[in-house]
Amino acid sequence: MKQVSMQMIADALDISKNSVSQALRDAPGVSEETKKLVRSKADELGYKYVKQNKRIQGEFLILATEFALSQVSFFGEIIKSIDYNCTLKNFKTTTLAVTSEMIQENQLPANLTNYSGIFIVSHITDDYISNIVNQGIPCVVVDHHSPKFLTDCVLTKNTDGAYSAVEFLIKHHCKKIGFIGDIDFSPSYLERFRGYQRALKEHDIDLDSKILITKIKENQAELFSKLKEIKQMPDAWFCVNSGLAYILNYYLQSEKYQIPEDISIICFDNTEFTQMSNPKITNISTDLSYMGKQAVITMSERLAVPDSPYIHKQILPQLLELGTVHPLNI
Known part of the structure; x- marks a missing residue:
């Protein structure tokens, strides 16, 4: 059996051998997405390489109501994207359901200060979100906003x-x-x-x-x-x-x-x-995967420049014509 080489991986992915080498060494110069593709292809082909142990940079908390978490094809896609894009930046994520009892009793999740930042997906109540934001931990609210709290938000236009x-x-x-x-x-x-x-x-x-x-x-x-x-x-x-x-x-x-x-x-x-x-x-x-990615980018920007003005990013949705609008007679 022919021995697997870096060139074979490069040819399979249509990239340079040098890019494969950098990716497998976890060296700068190639994107995290490319590194992941290269490692996956190397594992698939049976190429032996020294796997780098990446140091976890911190942990983010993802908060959403039980209702939001049940909407797998909508909020689930956003959360999956947040988790994936955090992983690319060497952050762990923990997802926690906010129950109706927690909201009624104004009970915040335990150990909030252990997290590097908090993603709040969809609305809970404005007062509850305000209480979280007021803890002084970097927050990004996704698919919701209110004048009652001041933090970064990623929204649909x-x-x-x-x-x-x-x-x-x-x-x-x-x-x-x-x-x-x-x-x-x-x-x-x-x-x-x-x-x-x-x-x-x-x-x-x-x-x-x-x-x-x-x-x-x-x-x-x-x-x-x-x-x-x-x-x-x-x-x-x-x-x-x-x-x-x-x-x-x-x-x-x-x-x-x-x-x-x-x-x-x-x-x-x-x-x-x-x-x-x-x-x-x-x-x-709205492209939900892109929304999750923008939430992570926004969090990264906040961590890099903590005192910068808060921003609202709005994503313009796209029309998908399927079958329930009568076609034009042209």
Whole structure:
């Protein structure tokens, strides 16, 4: 059997032999991503090399509610990305669920000062987050913000995303567009409502209160009840998340509407609900892996310059056209 060489690894990855050598020696000059790819390929091919023992630089705490942690295809993707990008920087991560009892009793996690920094994923309560931020430990809040606490945040550009989604419907000849989402549930949903309003206003379409569902729990029974009260369905619906869009699509088809021929649907977020739905649901969504990466970059910047001004980074979501908006007849 031919002996595995560095050149064979280089050829397999289409990089230089020198880059392979640097990666295996953990030398500067190649990225952490390249080092990981090289080590993986070396292990796969059976190349023997001295594995470097990297010194852990510290540990980050990732906090999220039990509800957020249950949303595997959304917040789970963000947390997975945070964990991966922390590993690249030689930081450990610990993920902790914040229970309803902890929130009610204002009970903070133990040993917070043992951590180099804290990632808070999604909203808990503003008061609870404020108490964590006030401990003086570097914090990055992901997918939530509030004037009640002052810290770095990584967010979706919700208003512009919603505007783009609704404008997309308008360009597809939808004139009567409904809205579904609890605007009191989070700042994100309120921002999406504002983007919806702005798109209608700028295209001279009146806001119709009869097709606005702005107070709604995300369950089938309540949404079905609200929809049955609507006497005339709009041309299209904009939903603040994919779960509501999935329930909406199911309801409309149970009422014998053809989707998208009779009614179009568009929503925020690309999750298992947009993919499982039949037809798949057109959506406007943020790259969740990139959001997690930006959270780690933001934390690194904070640790490097602790006294710098706090920042909010906003990621512009992208439209993914799948199947629930009627195609243009061109």
